[in-house]
């Protein structure tokens with residue numbers, strides 16, 4: 001670990017100075033596209049207007065013989081477009097792959113001024129972040145960048161989960177962490193072959209009411225990802241960085257996708273990945289607080305004044321702690337409303 005005094009020093013001469021705080025920007029969906037896929041790439045300028053984050057994916061889901069084309073495709077798209085407020089991210093190949101070095105060198109040199117965040121897959125511990133951190137500092141210095149590119153880790157190995165707190169604290173460059181349920185399931189040897197979401201076999205069953213063990217017993221499906229998401233959220237919150245749910249692979253099951261996203265939202269995540277255009281609006285809906293919750297939050301915060309004491313609102317006790325919960329809701333609503341006039345009107349902010 002670096003000493004507290006050295007933590008915010010640039011890691012290369014001439015590299016940008018790290019931010020002390022990670023700026024919160026609307027981040028309800030990280031929209032994945034394959035820059036080597038011409039049909040998808042053609043949709044990017046329009047999709048950029050609808051999403052908070054656009055991510056050019058270079059890793060899994062890009063065919064091996066398209067890796068270079070995907071990298072170059074992202075460079076071309078970034079150079080040809082101004083995405084305005086929409087953040088531009090990339091997911092580079094894993095650190096043990098033959099492509100990642102060229103991914104980082106090319107992207108930082110060619111479009112470093114346009115890239116907000118680099119997502120690093122299969123992060124196993126702080127050593128992976130330290131490697132990327134130093135290399136990015138050198139590349140930023142060489143490219144003459146004035147703003148630091150941030151790093152986002154995917155939590156998708158058992159070792160990564162065991163080290164999540166150290167990963168979150170590894171560098172001032174850390175912007176956030178996403179759950180990668182597919183690789184994580186494989187790494188843990190879980191017996192689900194789904195990309196995120198629940199499994200009908202992971203359940204608890206109501207006690208029997210008589211001698212018949214098979215009749216009349218309700219079953220309740222459980223959440224396979226609860227433990228990992230909760231742990232990831234704590235690691236992120238204690239380090240001032242942002243937690244995200246990752247992919248939901250059953251594209252046609254828009255109902256279960258919404259449920260999975262909402263579980264993550266309620267637990268503290270700020271957004272999720274959208275793999276297909278149909279998931280963009282789901283994420284937008286789920287990760288924007290409802291107008292009713294915002295109206296309630298305003299009432300509580302106004303009634304609580306300086307936050308001390310206790311009041312009754314609609315039969316419920318509100319105090320300092322519940323006031324803080326409502327401030328979280330209100331702050332998110334304000335940040336989203338600044339970017340989204342429809343939400344600003346719905347929230348009356």
Ligand SMILES: CC(C)(COP(=O)(O)OP(=O)(O)OC[C@H]1O[C@@H](n2cnc3c(N)ncnc32)[C@H](O)[C@@H]1OP(=O)(O)O)[C@@H](O)C(=O)NCCC(=O)NCCSC(=O)C[C@H](O)C(=O)O
Pocket residue numbers: 031032033034039040041043044047057060061154156179180181182183184195246247251274275276277
């Ligand atoms: C999942 C898909 C392969 C589906 O694509 P397709 O079969 O083409 O679907 P549709 O026919 O319904 O598509 C309709 C049109 O929309 C375009 N499209 C599809 N997806 C996107 C997109 N993400 N961005 C932009 N445009 C998109 C299609 O080209 C169609 O266009 P047209 O024919 O002109 O009407 C596909 O959606 C896809 O590949 N999505 C991304 C997958 C991906 O990125 N996977 C990696 C992330 S998940 C992961 O890595 C696991 C994680 O790491 C973990 O471990 O958990």
Ligand SMILES: [Mg+2]
Pocket residue numbers: 060121156180182183
């Ligand atoms: Mg993965």
